[in-house]
Amino acid sequence: MRTFYVTTPIYYVNDLPHIGHIYTTIVADTLARFHRLAGEPVHFLTGTDEHGQKIERAAAEQGIAPIALADRVVARFHEVWQQFGISNDDFIRTTEPRHRLGVEALIQRLYASGDLYVDKHTGWYCTPCETFYTEKELLPGNLCPIHELPVERQEEENVFFRLSRYQDRLLEWYDSQTEPVRPRVRANEVRSFVASGLRDLSVSRSNLAWGLPFPGHPGHTVYVWLDALSNYITALGFGRPGEDQRYQDFWASEGGVRLHLVGKDILRHHCVYWPAFLMAAGLPLPSTVFVHGFWLRDAKKIAKSTGSAVRPDEIVSRFGPDSLRYFLLREMVFGQDASFSDEGFVDRYNSDLANDLGNTISRLVTLSRRAFGGLTPPESCADNPLIPVAESVAAEYRQAMEEPAFSRALEALWKLLAETNQYIVERQPWTLLGKPEEARRLSRILWNGLEAVRIVATGLLPVMPAIAPRLLAAIGQPEPPSSLAALAWGGLANSVPLPEPSPLFPRIDKAAYLADAQPTAPAKSAPEKKMVSIDEFFKTELKVATVQAAEAVPKSSKLVKLTVDLGDEVRTVVAGIVQQYPPESLVGRQVILVANLEPAKLMGIESQGMVLAASIDGLPVLLQPERAVPNGTRVK
16 A cells, blocks of 8 residues: 655744744645545655754743753744644654664765765855755855855855765756656756756764764764755654654555655755765655645735744634634635735635635535435435536546645535536525425435535545535534545435534635734723613513515615514514624524614614624624524513
């Protein structure tokens, strides 16, 4: 059976995690979850790079030891990964003894191959990159081409690796049919760099204390990139005989996938240095290095060094981690740059999640509960126009996830959602309610809609690991599937309980949210609250009513006209809730009505009362009895 090994870069511990870190880790987690559902043995590695000049300086600025800074930042990484449901199988730290043993074993192989020697080294060094650059690679003013920060001239005696010896082998590797570097534009970029001529690489430092001691060279530490890149095999047990079974299973085995996910700023390190080290050591190469683009804000890479970092906390606290996971995977064409904006996030959330997904589920569940006594439809349907769409979507989704092309995989699922909505609108199942002669047809229509939603929710399991099981539970499937076989048509159970629907994706008031980001005026003192007596309160008659019919009010984006049954009378009530509650989802629902309110005209319609609702972030949440009670019952 094919094994699947996926890694993120190990992240520097000079600062806390931001969207750039989170994106790559979410991608790796999504792939790991997808391949587990495909039945493959999976190992998912992430971790932290804790040595080097950058960390040493960051710690000195804070007046603490480098390991103290590393421990603090690593704890935060663990918190964020837990928050986002990251399912990594291992977390490697380059300060761990198991890593040091693996690095020493790799260096011994480089000695044995004759690829290490000592010489003087002079060059332009970028501390954030931990990389030397030639003068022709620098930007005007001697600036780093990645960080646009000044570089330093450094000269010292170092251990060198004969990188130039591997120029031709690297070019052959890039041109192999397996396409080891993707996308093609990055393969062409790194091929051009190597074809222009490789210089030997300094792999030790003599002026840096915070690093692994270089074997055989007292006073030298291992160059941070030789140290860091080795993590991909040291975490598996390389260099520890008797403890290397995972290395044998996930790196040394034939036919397995060894996938590195990296940003384009570390292309050279992963596609030149790392494969050359492995070639010299006589070890297998990664099967694929997939290089993704940058998240940009104001046309700048999102990162601490550019001053444009986006922290996850404020976004997650408002919208939840799965909503952010969905946005990041849907918005970026994997391999290209993408722009992050608050407005773009809100638009995608409201359109895809609140409207397309949330409203579809609410509509189908509400109708099915009313029609079939709180259960899923009793009769399935094996012959309808949604079946070929679902089969095509499932195949497209699987192919896109294998590539990987997350945006296209999610587009495929949303095609099925769009077809489902069209199918429901055309057949108008709400018009069949209460007609015994149409019960079979109604069952088949609603079952088809719920079944399509089940397939969409199944496809979302790797993308939204917390929300997708809740979507399935909302349609009567409390146990999420453990296999991609669940993408096949026909899995929705008949006549099983359907929970009372609740808003999974409350719509965001875009204007209010964007306004929150603007500076606010000093708070005014709150006005004195006026208290009412119990007698005054009981002058308001609150009664339970059931919605018999509902329709949107023409030329209004918020109002819905309701016909409600109060037990001894039927009234017309106008309510501003249509953005959160489509008319068909209200039919059969019990509400709380202010029954003795003076009638008022809204959009030319006389409203004979008011429906009670709470307001959450500007969106209505209807108040209703916990269980069905007789219409007209007084609320006290």
